[in-house]
Amino acid sequence: MQIPRLIIAAPMSGSGKTTIATALMAAFTARGLRVAPFKVGPDYIDPSYHSVAANRASRNLDAWMLSSQRVRVLFARAARDADIALIEGVMGLFDGFSGNDDTGSTAHIARILEAPVLLVLDVSAMARSAAAIVQGIRDFDPRVRIVGVISNRVGSEGHARMVQDAITTEVGLPVVGYLKREDVLNLPERHLGLIPTQEPGCWRAWLDAAKEKIATTVNLDRVLELARMAPPLAEIEDDPFASKARDTRPVIAVARDAAFNFLYEDNLDLLRAVGAQIAFFSPLNDRALPRQTRAIYLCGGFPEIYASELAANVAMRTEIRAAFRAGILIYAECGGLMYFTEKIVDARHTAHTMVGILPGESVMNGKLTLGYRVARALNNSCLWRAGEIIRGHEFHYSTWENRPRDLAPAYELLPSVFQTETRFDGASIGNLFASYVHLHFLARPELAARFVAAASAGKGDPR
Numbered sequence: 001m002q003i004p005r006l007i008i009a010a011p012m013s014g015s016g017k018t019t020i021a022t023a024l025m026a027a028f029t030a031r032g033l034r035v036a037p038f039k040v041g042p043d044y045i046d047p048s049y050h051s052v053a054a055n056r057a058s059r060n061l062d063a064w065m066l067s068s069q070r071v072r073v074l075f076a077r078a079a080r081d082a083d084i085a086l087i088e089g090v091m092g093l094f095d096g097f098s099g100n101d102d103t104g105s106t107a108h109i110a111r112i113l114e115a116p117v118l119l120v121l122d123v124s125a126m127a128r129s130a131a132a133i134v135q136g137i138r139d140f141d142p143r144v145r146i147v148g149v150i151s152n153r154v155g156s157e158g159h160a161r162m163v164q165d166a167i168t169t170e171v172g173l174p175v176v177g178y179l180k181r182e183d184v185l186n187l188p189e190r191h192l193g194l195i196p197t198q199e200p201g202c203w204r205a206w207l208d209a210a211k212e213k214i215a216t217t218v219n220l221d222r223v224l225e226l227a228r229m230a231p232p233l234a235e236i237e238d239d240p241f242a243s244k245a246r247d248t249r250p251v252i253a254v255a256r257d258a259a260f261n262f263l264y265e266d267n268l269d270l271l272r273a274v275g276a277q278i279a280f281f282s283p284l285n286d287r288a289l290p291r292q293t294r295a296i297y298l299c300g301g302f303p304e305i306y307a308s309e310l311a312a313n314v315a316m317r318t319e320i321r322a323a324f325r326a327g328i329l330i331y332a333e334c335g336g337l338m339y340f341t342e343k344i345v346d347a348r349h350t351a352h353t354m355v356g357i358l359p360g361e362s363v364m365n366g367k368l369t370l371g372y373r374v375a376r377a378l379n380n381s382c383l384w385r386a387g388e389i390i391r392g393h394e395f396h397y398s399t400w401e402n403r404p405r406d407l408a409p410a411y412e413l414l415p416s417v418f419q420t421e422t423r424f425d426g427a428s429i430g431n432l433f434a435s436y437v438h439l440h441f442l443a444r445p446e447l448a449a450r451f452v453a454a455a456s457a458g459k460g461d462p463r
Contacts, residue, residue, distance in 0.1 A: 065393070076233055121151055327430075
């Protein structure tokens with residue numbers, strides 16, 4: 001299977017990978033090419049920019065949560081019809097699970113997919129030294145093929161030429177272009193990074209500016225040539241996305257709006273593959289769940305930013321409480337868990353009333369909980385059999401406070417490089433399973449099958 005592909009990587013975070021990757025996606029799409037966008041690692045926000053730029057869903061490639069085979073399957077399935085696949089890396093090229101293990105890194109994905117790497121280098125405070133950095137990265141792991149460089153945040157055309165001369169002369173790699181330091185290319189951020197494109201903003205204006213500038217100062221034809229240097233990929237042999245017929249097709253109501261949008265597109269595809277009908281709804285704006293709802297999927301997002309609006313939508317909170325009492329299955333992750341507590345206490349210490357099925361409050365505390373997690377299920381549920389283990393990740397600034405001591409947790413989180421001691425997380429209350437841990441269902445495809453099967457066998461829409 002021949003798929004032209006290129007990884008957009010950098011020596012460190014903050015180098016401009018998202019700007020350049022997204023601008024390239026938009027520029028190639030504007031040329032009429034079918035661009036398949038991807039993001040390395042557990043990120044929900046950067047892919048929202050990719051999706052706007054390429055007019056198709058961006059997928060996450062995570063080699064720590066998923067096996068190498070599953071990464072290849074996911075990639076090949078999403079990119080098989082593309083003219084070019086562009087993969088934005090995560091952090092620095094070799095930054096992975098630990099200091100002596102690059103599992104989950106951009107380099108790991110490059111090896112799995114045999115993908116050439118285009119290096120983004122922030123040269124705002126250097127010139128000839130750029131060549132030394134590129135040479136060190138190129139030689140660090142010979143299994144990772146660096147094929148070119150884009151200079152970012154150059155001060156002038158003369159500065160760009162100095163950097164290019166140093167790299168081409170001393171390292172022998174092509175510099176395919178540059179972007180200047182310009183305020184128009186800066187994107188607004190807040191506590192969890194960039195602001196998702198599901199929220200109101202001038203995303204299209206920013207994207208148009210980035211697309212125009214990269215088409216002017218980067219040789220897009222050369223970038224496409226580099227992507228076409230990738231070798232063929234083996235055909236898919238075991239496809240967990242292959243549709244499996246069901247007698248019934250239960251409706252799973254999935255939250256999707258400005259407050260809730262942290263969701264892997266592949267989770268939805270797996271649910272569809274095993275028989276679900278996905279119906280989106282907005283806890284912010286809708287007054288009722290979709291008709292014939294048999295299960296609810298409340299993903300993560302920014303409920304703390306929209307807490308007053310969520311609190312004001314009394315009709316939806318009442319509807320969800322009624323669904324819970326009627327036995328409708330509910331799965332909630334991170335922001336979804338926060339929504340199901342009694343209150344969200346925002347960064348200004350203002351309390352906002354939430355659904356209230358989970359006793360206690362979600363309190364914004366300014367402390368980031370971040371990292372991969374190894375989770376062991378403690379009880380049987382619509383997703384789990386007690387004792388089963390999965391890999392996931394956490395990324396939040398809130399804590400669940402005043403939680404009753406006798407409330408059954410969802411998971412036991414095992415010690416790892418990211419945490420030194422075992423701790424408990426989430427809750428399993430009847431037909432509600434809630435946790436701060438985000439899951440990629442492709443790590444264990446049976447999770448999707450169990451969820452759909454339980455929804456089919458459930459009590460159904462209470463109306």
